[in-house]
């Protein structure tokens with residue numbers, strides 16, 4: 001089957017926040033692919049630029065005038081060539097001219113079009129016959145930080161990780177039960193609770209940080225007992241969002257506490273020990289590789305994951321690898337632009353024993369590609385919420401993949417646990 005690109009078409013659609021975003025169709029002589037770009041709210045400083053000046057409209061114009069004519073006639077099977085062409089047309093290091101989200105949507109739509117041209121699903125096309133491992137779903141249950149309002153915790157996300165599940169369906173089921181239980185507890189704890197949820201479908205409540213920890217710990221324990229397997233949990237501190245460069249302090253405004261770097265290290269270590277956390281993301285601000293290294297050295301059985309720290313950027317990851325900063329990396333393809341760039345980062349991570357956590361963004365669509373990427377690239381964890389349409393699109397696609405694989409399907413090896 002031939003996968004020669006005949007046309008690339010872009011349109012404006014909306015994400016779950018009602019923000020404009022770009023969706024791209026790639027049409028080949030034998031197949032079709034479609035992808036839409038997500039958007040972050042607590043973005044890393046070193047992410048690529050999402051759109052050229054003029055936003056989505058300007059991006060679509062550039063695609064029509066400059067990109068489609070260059071891509072037409074190329075073979076979609078050669079992802080690297082497609083992505084290199086996008087870099088060449090852009091001509092900058094941060095996709096400032098065509099927009100990282102434009103590159104993302106073309107890159108993913110191209111991969112799907114190539115897979116479709118060969119009558120394969122995306123995960124099979126990218127991962128081959130070895131791609132039979134399902135990731136554990138890391139699901140946001142309580143929102144704080146930049147994802148919430150009011151007196152919610154300063155920590156951005158409290159995330160269930162049902163790491164004892166034997167199938168993806170069991171794991172996803174556990175997450176829905178944990179999420180539901182937490183809602184019931186919050187209703188009792190918080191007089192002002194009105195069942196509000198964040199963009200990622202996690203509960204928003206006026207509770208303090210300690211209450212949030214107790215609530216999710218109890219829900220995980222109870223669901224673990226009901227389902228007869230271990231359900232752990234973790235946090236995304238997203239600490240860049242409350243690190244004050246001037247005072248050199250982590251300012252937990254709602255908690256009313258400031259912590260310097262040393263105190264932050266001790267605090268996070270205590271949390272890991274007290275709640276048996278299996279996952280901690282961005283415990284230090286995005287330039288503090290050293291503290292990531294110290295925490296990684298001083299803890300065990302916990303994924304210490306860099307999101308804003310690495311921004312899916314291979315050079316930043318290499319900087320971290322040198323001093324063993326963290327043992328896991330968030331993969332958000334639109335932080336870096338193309339699938340080829342993200343693949344290089346994932347391969348580097350895996351070579352050096354880092355776990356890859358495939359991730360959604362808080363602003364997202366029903367695009368399900370990350371479900372396939374997680375399986376194709378053997379990621380042990382996928383971070384994609386528990387409820388809310390954009391999250392469920394990914395979870396449900398993984399359920400389809402699990403069914404498709406039948407008895408070849410297995411759950412990932414979550415090394416640290």
Ligand code: PGA
Pocket residue numbers: 039040041042043044236238307360361362363
């Ligand atoms: P986002 O952040 O709002 O940038 O998607 C989510 C996260 O910090 O993991």
Ligand code: ZN
Pocket residue numbers: 236238281282307308
């Ligand atoms: Zn994060």
